[in-house]
């Protein structure tokens with residue numbers, strides 16, 4: 001895709017007029033959002049207002065019924081329209097370009113800490129030795145040196161959240177999507193983990209999108225997109 005309309009360099013991901021219906025429920029109505037490099041964007045709104053639906057549409061997890069979601073490729077090499085990709089192309093793009101931190105961490109308890117972090121690399125075909133080295137480096141970066149060989153159940157809640165963040169960032173993604181990333185943590189640990197996510201997930205060529213109910217988390221992001229009944233009310 002080389003549409004001139006998308007030549008403005010100051011965005012990474014742009015959703016335009018995205019709508020999604022589940023049966024009679026209009027979960028998302030004509031939502032347009034632009035995400036720029038280096039920013040952290042909070043998505044807020046009451047329960048059922050469409051936050052997860054928006055996140056899933058932006059990340060190509062559950063494509064919208066209508067509208068477009070466009071992701072800029074690195075190095076001025078064009079754009080990808082998520083809806084125009086096949087399922088397997090979309091999965092590949094998610095693996096290469098996106099990182100995910102979801103509520104329960106979605107860590108695999110039967111795997112070691114380093115294996116959890118290395119998972120996206122292993123899925124992308126990186127050899128096991130190289131993947132292990134990168135995972136170990138990433139764990140070090142989050143203050144988890146020496147935990148490589150532990151299983152998830154042998155870590156504290158805060159440590160497990162850091163493993164989830166390390167896994168989301170190990171591929172150096174363009175966009176990190178987080179859904180209530182500090183959910184079950186005590187407030188001091190949540191604040192530390194959020195700080196780490198904010199500093200590691202926003203760089204000159206990447207951005208962070210966080211779904212949250214917590215105004216304190218939103219307050220530490222650069223801006224807040226507010227949803228009400230599937231419509232974006234502010235912050236797009």
Ligand SMILES: Nc1ncnc2c1ncn2[C@@H]1O[C@H](COP(=O)(O)OP(=O)(O)OP(=O)(O)O)[C@@H](O)[C@H]1O
Pocket residue numbers: 022023025026027045046047048049050051052053054
């Ligand atoms: N797979 C689905 N099937 C049917 N309805 C759905 C589905 N997913 C979401 N919905 C409905 O779409 C609306 C928006 O849901 P969504 O999960 O996006 O809200 P949310 O703002 O993330 O809510 P919460 O804060 O409770 O997680 C809700 O009315 C929900 O019941």
